[in-house]
Each structure stands twice: as C-alpha cells, then as structure tokens.
Amino acid sequence: MNKNYMVSLIAVIVLFLIAYVGTQQGAGLQVLFGIIVPYLAIILFVVGFARRVMGWSRSAVPFRITTTCGQQSSLPWFKQAKIDNPSSTLAVIIRMFLEIVCFRSLFRNTRMRLSGGTRMTHQMELFLWIGALAFHYAFFAVVVRHLRFFTEPVPIFVTLLEQVDGFMRIEVLYDIVQAGLPGVYMSGLVLLAAVLYLFLRRVFIPQVRYISLAADFFPLFLIVGIALSGIFMRYFAKVDIVAIKELTMGLVTFRPSVPEGVSAVFFAHMFLVSILLAYFPFSKLMHLGGVFLSPTRNMTGNTRQVRHVNPWNYPVKVHTYDEYEDDFREKMVEAGLPVVKMPEEQA
Amino acid sequence: MADELIKPDELLSKIDHRPSGAGWMDTPVDIRKGMYCYAANPKSVDTLGLPNARAWNPLEEDWKLPENWQQIIHDGFRERLDKFRSFKVYMDICVRCGACADKCHFFIGTGDPKNMPVLRAELLRSIYRNDFTTAGKILGRLGGARPMTLDVLKEWWYYLFQCTECRRCSVFCPYGIDTAEITIMGRELLNLLGLNIDWIATPVANCYRTGNHLGIQPHAFKDMLDFFVEDIEEITGIQVDPPYMEKGADILFITPSGDVFADPGTYTCMGYMLLFHYLKEKYGLRITWSTYASEGGNFGFFTSHETMKRLNSKMYAEAKRLGVKWILGGECGHMWRVISQYMDTMNGPADFLEEPVNPITGTKFENASSTKMVHISEFTADLIKHGKLELDPSRNDNKIVTFHDSCNPARGMGLLDEPRYVLENVANNFYEMPANTIREQTFCCGSGAGLNAGENMELRMAGGFPRANAVKHVHEEFGVNMLACVCAIDRAALPASMEYWVPEVDVTGLTELVANALIMPGEKERETDLRGEPLPGMEE
Structure with a gap:
C-alpha cells in the first residue's frame, strides 16, 4: 500500500461523507454546504490565484533564458525554426499557443530503453500526451457544460457543446440500458478514463511512482469523486434539477437560498468542487497560470540581436586590464607582448 | 585512475531505471567515490573574495559550515525567489508528470532516481515548500515538505554537482521547467556556504x-x-x-x-x-x-x-x-x-x-x-x-x-x-x-x-x-x-x-x-594533417 495515495483517497472519501452526512434531513447544514462553503471557495480561488500570479509577476526576469529548440535566425541561407527559436512576439505567441493548447513539448516525449542492456533507443511515447489532452479537454468541456447551471438563458455555445458532447450516445450504450437514461456525455466518461489512466501510471510506472507525492494523488481522487457523484446524479439518482438550478442561480445572482428537494449527493458534489477550487491556488494545479509565465518559453531567442535589460543589474568587482598588466608587466615585456606602461615608467 | 575505474559492461549492468525501496526522502545521501569532485581549494575561494574559504572534505562528517548556515540558505533562497521569476515559477508549477525522467544523461547512465530532473528539483522544492509555502508548513511531509538539515545540504551538494546544466529536460517539459536554472540557483546557495568544487573554483x-x-x-x-x-x-x-x-x-x-x-x-x-x-x-x-x-x-x-x-x-x-x-x-x-x-x-x-x-x-x-x-x-x-x-x-x-x-x-x-x-x-x-x-x-x-x-x-x-x-x-x-x-x-x-x-x-x-x-597561399605539399597523421594517399 502506498501511503501517498491511501491518504489522499481517504481524505476525499471523508470530505465526501462530511458533506453528505451534514446535509441529510435533520442535520441541517444545507446553508453551510450550499452557500457559505461555495462562496468561501470562490473567494479563496480568485484571491489565491491572483496573489500567486502577482507573486510571480513581481519576481524579476533578469535574463532571457529561452530554451531554443531549433535553428536560430542567422545567415540568410539557414532556415530559421521560427516557432521553436522565435525572434518576434508573434512567433512567441504561436509557440505559447501550441504549448498551452496542444501540449507540444509533451508531444515530443520519448521513452528510453536499453535493449540488450547496451543499446539505447528512444521511442515515441504518446500515451502521456494523449492522456493529458483527453483529461484537460474533457475537464474543460465539463466545466463549460456546467455553465448551464449558472446562466439564464443558457448561452448558445453551452447548448451546442452539450449537443456535440452528447452526440455519441447511441454508439456508447446498449438499447436496453439506454432506455430511461438521458444522453450520455462523452466528456464525463473521457474525464473519468483519463483520470484513471493518470492515476494508474502514477501507481505502475516505477519512476513516476517514486516521484509522486500525496499532492499528486489528492487532486486526481478529488476529480474522480466529483465526476462519479456528477455521473451518479445525472444517470442514476434522478436529482431534482430544477431545485439545483434554483440554488446555483441564487449563488451567481447573490440572492442565495436553499430550495427544498436538493439531495445530499448534490451537496457532497458541490463540496468537493469547492475543495478543488480552494485547494487550487496552493497546489501544483497552478501550472494553469504558471505555464504562461515560464521564461524559457515565453521569450524570444534573439538575445544577441535585441538587448535584454536586467532590472537589478549591479556593478561587480572586476580585475581590470591595468591591474593585470601591473601583475605581469615584466613577463609581458620580456615575451615581447605589448604593454601600455613600460616597466621603467612605473616608479 | 583507469585501473580503478569500473569496466563499461559492469557499469551498464548496474543500471536499473526502476527505483524501489524507501521513498526518496527516506533514502539518505551516500557520497560515493568516483561520483563527486574534490572540495574547493580555500585559496581559490579567497581570491574571488567568496564566503567561507576553508579546507574541507565532502567525505567527512563536519563540513565546517558557518554557525548560521541554515539562515544563510533560507535568506539566499528568498532573495533568489524575488530576483528570478524562473526560479519562483519552477518551484511552484511542476506536476511531476515524469516526462523529464529518462531525458537526463545522468539518470540514463546511473539509474540513480535522484538524477531524474524532476527529483533533482524536488530536492530544493521540498525545502521551498517547508520554508515559503502555507500548504507546506501545514501539511509537512504529506505536502512534500521537509526541513533543511545537514543531510539535505549534503544531498543538494552531491546531486547539484551531478547535473551539467545541459537543459535537455527543459525541451521535453510541458512547462519548460529548466533544471539548469534549479542547479544554477542551488549552486549559488551552496557557494554562500563555500561549498564549491575545486574543478570550478580554481579555474x-x-x-x-x-x-x-x-x-x-x-x-x-x-x-x-x-x-x-x-x-x-x-x-x-x-x-x-x-x-x-x-x-x-x-x-x-x-x-x-x-x-x-x-x-x-x-x-x-x-x-x-x-x-x-x-x-x-x-x-x-x-x-x-x-x-x-x-x-x-x-x-x-x-x-x-x-x-x-x-x-x-x-x-x-x-x-x-x-x-x-x-x-x-x-x-x-x-x-x-x-x-x-x-x-x-x-x-x-x-x-x-x-x-x-x-x-x-x-x-x-x-x-x-x-x-x-x-x-x-x-x-x-x-x-x-x-x-x-x-x-x-x-x-x-x-x-x-x-x-x-x-x-x-x-x-x-x-x-x-x-x-x-x-x-x-x-x-x-x-x-x-x-x-x-x-x-x-x-x-x-x-x-x-x-x-x-x-x-x-x-x-x-x-x-x-x-x-x-x-x-x-x-x-x-x-x-x-x-x-x-x-x-x-x-x-x-x-x-x-x-x-x-x-x-x-x-x-x-x-x-x-x-x-x-584550407589551401594556404604558398604552402608546401602537405603530407600530414594538423595532428601529424598522414593525409589520405600519403600513408607511405
């Protein structure tokens, strides 16, 4: 048993139960889990996120340390890798776009093997890239879909996304099972599958297992908990959607209320989402913001052409030529090297 | 030297890229002969006017550190977080996906898990979390944090001088995290305590x-x-x-x-x-x-x-x-x-x-x-x-x-x-x-x-x-x-x-x-290359 993921798993289960039990009939903590906690979580998320990003921005960028991944701009007959070794802001924007939207560096991933113990090979390794893309885009689709709970009327792009997302239902389900079930959203299933993959690689790839912290498992379990409770509500529990939307609309319009008929599973679901939001700024999840600020990626590579200024550049003690000549004048003269002052002038 | 050196076959057969055993925080550093460089000559450190010039030996228990060395590291760390956005961002955003692991020549060649770029950085990140983040302070080891101890310092020294700042890992990192930056900052911190190696300090x-x-x-x-x-x-x-x-x-x-x-x-x-x-x-x-x-x-x-x-x-x-x-x-x-x-x-x-x-x-x-x-x-x-x-x-x-x-x-x-x-x-x-x-x-x-x-x-x-x-x-x-x-x-x-x-x-x-x-103007017919080896067709 791995302590790191057991602790994370237990933490998520306990968090779920706290909200589930706390919002049972009679416990009466609906206001806490339906209104107070979500508001607190949002505040923590927004303030924490902003503080983190501002903290990074306050740190100086003394040098232009671009990682150049291709041919520099040089003599006219050498073809510059304009995106991988950018000279212009536009090229940097394209580089960043491909990085953030397509996970381009991860696409380069290879797997090293020593075949026969002596011959090194590097094979293309796309599983992590695919898994990461699937996870992030599925998550994104799920988030956008949920805008339906926070908008009235529901914007057209949300409805469109729902239709595209739910398009696959016939291929996914058997006829008998489909009867009585609403359209299945691919994003939810892909999200679960991708999270499961990301979890399994942390458990089964020895190198990744070795570097994984509890902080790597916790968000995965949290997202599993969120996804499972969501899927359960949508396809099985038949929760009162009208009541839930009343609650969520109350939150966004700052007229919060807890209507009758909102089930405990929903409060647990929303509690886990709140935990995720509150946890976000204090965790590695901040790579969402940090990826924009990575100095090796978001700067041009033409440092020899355009001077970069270091805001805290300060004068340093150097060994000047005059001091050098003072140290070695006789030897230099004897060797026939030019000097500024001849030895006899010294005295 | 050559006779002491491990044979190539033996070196290869020792490599195991599947880390096992206790977690890395529980695996103390073992400064091994053949893997580290000698300590800086105090005269060289002194020439530059850098701190804590003294003779010391990495293999000895006592590294002759200044009394307040932990404070020096802590303050130096803070100063560099403010001066280098790279350092600060790279302390915060790694998700430990492991893409960098088998990109490092030292990990490939040694199989030592602490030579995975991600773990080399974690050696510093664990201290960063402990000293500078709320989550690290509250969660401690569970949050991947640990206090700065002499063992940690020795681990830093050993592994920061097993990185050549080549930046191959940064090509593959989805966030462009640059281990060279981590190593550069880490070595700067070590230099605040006079912990350079002689092959750098004397040159x-x-x-x-x-x-x-x-x-x-x-x-x-x-x-x-x-x-x-x-x-x-x-x-x-x-x-x-x-x-x-x-x-x-x-x-x-x-x-x-x-x-x-x-x-x-x-x-x-x-x-x-x-x-x-x-x-x-x-x-x-x-x-x-x-x-x-x-x-x-x-x-x-x-x-x-x-x-x-x-x-x-x-x-x-x-x-x-x-x-x-x-x-x-x-x-x-x-x-x-x-x-x-x-x-x-x-x-x-x-x-x-x-x-x-x-x-x-x-x-x-x-x-x-x-x-x-x-x-x-x-x-x-x-x-x-x-x-x-x-x-x-x-x-x-x-x-x-x-x-x-x-x-x-x-x-x-x-x-x-x-x-x-x-x-x-x-x-x-x-x-x-x-x-x-x-x-x-x-x-x-x-x-x-x-x-x-x-x-x-x-x-x-x-x-x-x-x-x-x-x-x-x-x-x-x-x-x-x-x-x-x-x-x-x-x-x-x-x-x-x-x-x-x-x-x-x-x-x-x-x-x-x-x-x-290059055909020099007025050259004689060359018979050898610059090494004195016969040119093609001149082997007789």
Whole structure:
C-alpha cells in the first residue's frame, strides 16, 4: 500500500461523507454546504490565484533564458525554426499557443530503453500526451457544460457543446440500458478514463511512482469523486434539477437560498468542487497560470540581436586590464607582448 | 585512475531505471567515490573574495559550515525567489508528470532516481515548500515538505554537482521547467556556504587573475602559441604570426584556453591560427588575440551569476581598450550560452563596438547586432558561402565524421546548421547520429558545467553513455571514426568517453577540419594533417 495515495483517497472519501452526512434531513447544514462553503471557495480561488500570479509577476526576469529548440535566425541561407527559436512576439505567441493548447513539448516525449542492456533507443511515447489532452479537454468541456447551471438563458455555445458532447450516445450504450437514461456525455466518461489512466501510471510506472507525492494523488481522487457523484446524479439518482438550478442561480445572482428537494449527493458534489477550487491556488494545479509565465518559453531567442535589460543589474568587482598588466608587466615585456606602461615608467 | 575505474559492461549492468525501496526522502545521501569532485581549494575561494574559504572534505562528517548556515540558505533562497521569476515559477508549477525522467544523461547512465530532473528539483522544492509555502508548513511531509538539515545540504551538494546544466529536460517539459536554472540557483546557495568544487573554483580564480581558467600567464600563453607556430610551419611550410593585443585590429578573437593547452583542442587552435593567417594574407583582415581576455569559457557561470559577470567583463573591456570593430568567438559550449543569453545584459550595451560585418564578404551578422560577437562557425560558413576560402575537403577523406551538438549552442542559442554547413564543405564523409540524440535533443558529453575532473570519472563515463552510445551506433553503421564538435569542454571530455565506450572514435574541433582542408597561399605539399597523421594517399 502506498501511503501517498491511501491518504489522499481517504481524505476525499471523508470530505465526501462530511458533506453528505451534514446535509441529510435533520442535520441541517444545507446553508453551510450550499452557500457559505461555495462562496468561501470562490473567494479563496480568485484571491489565491491572483496573489500567486502577482507573486510571480513581481519576481524579476533578469535574463532571457529561452530554451531554443531549433535553428536560430542567422545567415540568410539557414532556415530559421521560427516557432521553436522565435525572434518576434508573434512567433512567441504561436509557440505559447501550441504549448498551452496542444501540449507540444509533451508531444515530443520519448521513452528510453536499453535493449540488450547496451543499446539505447528512444521511442515515441504518446500515451502521456494523449492522456493529458483527453483529461484537460474533457475537464474543460465539463466545466463549460456546467455553465448551464449558472446562466439564464443558457448561452448558445453551452447548448451546442452539450449537443456535440452528447452526440455519441447511441454508439456508447446498449438499447436496453439506454432506455430511461438521458444522453450520455462523452466528456464525463473521457474525464473519468483519463483520470484513471493518470492515476494508474502514477501507481505502475516505477519512476513516476517514486516521484509522486500525496499532492499528486489528492487532486486526481478529488476529480474522480466529483465526476462519479456528477455521473451518479445525472444517470442514476434522478436529482431534482430544477431545485439545483434554483440554488446555483441564487449563488451567481447573490440572492442565495436553499430550495427544498436538493439531495445530499448534490451537496457532497458541490463540496468537493469547492475543495478543488480552494485547494487550487496552493497546489501544483497552478501550472494553469504558471505555464504562461515560464521564461524559457515565453521569450524570444534573439538575445544577441535585441538587448535584454536586467532590472537589478549591479556593478561587480572586476580585475581590470591595468591591474593585470601591473601583475605581469615584466613577463609581458620580456615575451615581447605589448604593454601600455613600460616597466621603467612605473616608479 | 583507469585501473580503478569500473569496466563499461559492469557499469551498464548496474543500471536499473526502476527505483524501489524507501521513498526518496527516506533514502539518505551516500557520497560515493568516483561520483563527486574534490572540495574547493580555500585559496581559490579567497581570491574571488567568496564566503567561507576553508579546507574541507565532502567525505567527512563536519563540513565546517558557518554557525548560521541554515539562515544563510533560507535568506539566499528568498532573495533568489524575488530576483528570478524562473526560479519562483519552477518551484511552484511542476506536476511531476515524469516526462523529464529518462531525458537526463545522468539518470540514463546511473539509474540513480535522484538524477531524474524532476527529483533533482524536488530536492530544493521540498525545502521551498517547508520554508515559503502555507500548504507546506501545514501539511509537512504529506505536502512534500521537509526541513533543511545537514543531510539535505549534503544531498543538494552531491546531486547539484551531478547535473551539467545541459537543459535537455527543459525541451521535453510541458512547462519548460529548466533544471539548469534549479542547479544554477542551488549552486549559488551552496557557494554562500563555500561549498564549491575545486574543478570550478580554481579555474575561476585563475581566470580572474591571469585571464584564463588554466592560469596561463601572458608570456606562457605566447610560448604555447609559438609552439603551434612551429608545428604549423613544419606541416604546411607557412610561417604564421598571430598578433597579440594589437590596437586598432579589425577583430578581437576569444576562445577557451583549453584549446591552447591540451590535445585535441590544440589542433583546433592551430586551425584558428591558419585560418586567420589565410584571411590576413589574402584579404588583409587583422584578427588579434589577447592574453588578458584569453578565456572564452566562463566557469563563473557554474558558481554564481555575479562571478559569471566578473569574469565575462574582460571581453567587452578588452575589445573597448583595443578599439576593435567587433569580437569573434571560438568554439565553446557554455561560453556561447553566456555570450548569447547573458553577456549583453550583464556587461553591455557594447555601444563602443560596431554592428558586426564581415569585411571580406560584406555580410551583416544581423543576429549579433547588439552583442557584437560572432561565432566562428557563422563567420566561417559565411566565408565558405561566398567562396572566400580555397578548400580541399579530400584532405579529410580518411575521417568519417559525425557531429555532436554541444548542449549550450543547441539549446541556448540555436547554432545547429552553421557548423553542419562548414563540416559538409570541408569533409566528404559526414553522417548524422540518430535524430533523438542531435540538434535540440543532443546529449551532453557528460562532463559539462565544471564536472570535467579526474576524480569523478565514473560519473563522467555514466553521464557520457548516451552520447557515446549514439556515436557507437554510427560507428557500427557507417564506420564513423571522428566525432566533430564546437566545444572545448567536449574536446577535453569526449576523448575519455570515447576511449571508454567507443575506442575506435577520435574527437576533433570543427576548425581543425577547416584548416586541414584550407589551401594556404604558398604552402608546401602537405603530407600530414594538423595532428601529424598522414593525409589520405600519403600513408607511405
């Protein structure tokens, strides 16, 4: 048993139960889990996120340390890798776009093997890239879909996304099972599958297992908990959607209320989402913001052409030529090297 | 040394890339012979006026640290988080996806999990979380935090001097996290406690005083070049006459001192001398050497940003004093990282120099218009392109060549096609190594960033394995017998690595091959190359 993921798993289960039990009939903590906690979580998320990003921005960028991944701009007959070794802001924007939207560096991933113990090979390794893309885009689709709970009327792009997302239902389900079930959203299933993959690689790839912290498992379990409770509500529990939307609309319009008929599973679901939001700024999840600020990626590579200024550049003690000549004048003269002052002038 | 060194087969059979056993925080550091470099000589530390100069031994329990060393580290850490966004962001955003793990030559060659770039960074991140983050303070070990102890400090020291700052991992990182930045900051912190290695500290002290890492004094520098003058005359019948610190020369030339000191770099140095003589005779171009600025490399870069700046200052200072138009830089790896990404920022603007133009071809080196320093490969490629060099590449026909991209020019500059263009014009047999081991994915020689010592030979051979293995591949496939490079550290490090892993392959600088092929005006019929080995067809 791995302590790191057991602790994370237990933490998520306990968090779920706290909200589930706390919002049972009679416990009466609906206001806490339906209104107070979500508001607190949002505040923590927004303030924490902003503080983190501002903290990074306050740190100086003394040098232009671009990682150049291709041919520099040089003599006219050498073809510059304009995106991988950018000279212009536009090229940097394209580089960043491909990085953030397509996970381009991860696409380069290879797997090293020593075949026969002596011959090194590097094979293309796309599983992590695919898994990461699937996870992030599925998550994104799920988030956008949920805008339906926070908008009235529901914007057209949300409805469109729902239709595209739910398009696959016939291929996914058997006829008998489909009867009585609403359209299945691919994003939810892909999200679960991708999270499961990301979890399994942390458990089964020895190198990744070795570097994984509890902080790597916790968000995965949290997202599993969120996804499972969501899927359960949508396809099985038949929760009162009208009541839930009343609650969520109350939150966004700052007229919060807890209507009758909102089930405990929903409060647990929303509690886990709140935990995720509150946890976000204090965790590695901040790579969402940090990826924009990575100095090796978001700067041009033409440092020899355009001077970069270091805001805290300060004068340093150097060994000047005059001091050098003072140290070695006789030897230099004897060797026939030019000097500024001849030895006899010294005295 | 060689008899103590582990055999290649044995080294390979020891490698296991599947970490197991206790977690890394519970695995104490074991400072092992052959894997670490000797501690800095206190005299060298003192020359630079750096803190806590004293004799100490990494193998001993007591490292003779200042009383308040934890506070020094903590304060130094905080200061660097404010001064370097790279450091701060990279402390925060790693998701430990593991993509970097098998990209590191030291992890590939040793299997030591703490050589995975992600874990090397975690050594510092764990302290960062403990000292500077709320989550780390509350959750402690569960949050990946741990307090700074003497064992942690020793672990830092051991593993930060098992990284060559090659930046291969940063190419693969989805956030561009650059382990070189982590190592650079970590070494700066260690230097606050006087914990440098001697193979860095002493060259730095030498360079500060004598102008070069090897401590060659001006008269001796000239002696060494005079020696090459004699060799050149013997081989080509040409009497070259390199000018020193000539005021009003067109160009100042600066190259790593390693090239005047040891084979096979010396042949590259002879190559420079022949090329410059050719340009003087044919076109009247005056390129001067300097003994004051007689070091292209910068081991200060492996010490701290400040030390780097102190050593680097000589380049612009000397160019200004001599009144040259611009600076030409020789073949070196980290030298070009410093020139490309630091020099102008630290010691510029070089407004006393002209925007570099090749006076022979009229080509403007626009990509160096601010730094005013041109790479010898850019310069030579331009001369060749315009037909300004008379070349006989067949004189290199007995050399079946492959090209090793040095880490820094590749990933800190993007100098990839220029040396290849030169190579293809001076040699007829050129084969590339596999795509995953060249250009921006090139593997380090295993001895960069100041780790090219003798006492850490096992580490160097392990780290050199991926590069050597790719060379071995082209050696077996195409009969490659010569590994060309544009880096003085490579020329010092790769011969040992080749001898260990692929004994049939030799190492050469690019300009050595240029000079072999270069038909000097008035030369005698050459019978040997610059090494004194018979030219093809002259074997009798």
